[in-house]
Amino acid sequence: MDERTGDTTQLNEPGPAIAPAEWSAFLEAYEDLLAPASAVALCGSLPPGVPVGAYAGLIRTARAAGVPVLLDTSGEPLRRGVAARPDVIKPNADELAELTGSHEPLRATQDARRRGAHAWSPPSARRACSP
Numbered sequence: 001m002d003e004r005t006g007d008t009t010q011l012n013e014p015g016p017a018i019a020p021a022e023w024s025a026f027l028e029a030y031e032d033l034l035a036p037a038s039a040v041a042l043c044g045s046l047p048p049g050v051p052v053g054a055y056a057g058l059i060r061t062a063r064a065a066g067v068p069v070l071l072d073t074s075g076e077p078l079r080r081g082v083a084a085r086p087d088v089i090k091p092n093a094d095e096l097a098e099l100t101g102s103h104e105p106l107r108a109t110q111d112a113r114r115r116g117a118h119a120w121s122p123p124s125a126r127r128a129c130s131p
Contacts, residue, residue: 017049
């Protein structure tokens with residue numbers, strides 16, 4: 001952030017490629033970390049090598065452990081993640097429209113809830129989720 005002007009620059013790069021053994025190790029660690037967790041935030045795009053349904057699986061695992069989940073992603077990972085019933089989703093307007101096919105906020109929100117989202121955070125009432 002430029003402190004003089006307040007301008008910000010955001011760089012979004014894909015993550016490193018994840019090998020199957022690394023993903024398996026992460027899944028084991030994730031289950032262990034859920035016990036003391038009060039909530040889980042799953043944010044961002046998935047790195048190469050991680051299955052497109054990864055967030056859905058992580059949501060189901062957290063829900064089985066009784067841990068609430070916030071999901072902030074887009075595209076197919078969002079669609080699959082919503083079907084796993086996270087507690088809160090945080091799509092921006094474009095992501096919500098892509099998920100539901102509607103650019104009308106109320107209709108899109110109702111559709112997202114029918115698809116499995118328990119609640120959503122409207123763009124005007126939240127800050128971006130950061131890694």
